[in-house]
Amino acid sequence: MAEIDYALNTFYLLMTGALVMWMAAGFTMLEAGFVRRRNTAEIVKKI
Secondary structure (H helix, E strand, C coil): CHHHHHHHHHHHHHHHHHHHHHHHHHHHHHHHHCCCHHHHHHHHHCC
16 A cells, blocks of 8 residues: 555655746746847846
């Protein structure tokens, strides 16, 4: 039972970490869409 709990906790941690990374990329795209084209590179550099 402990092995299953460990595996599920690890899976949950990896999936939520991936979601956070996708949210950061999505927010960067959203923020880049609100500014002029020449300022987009500065926003992408913040990551």
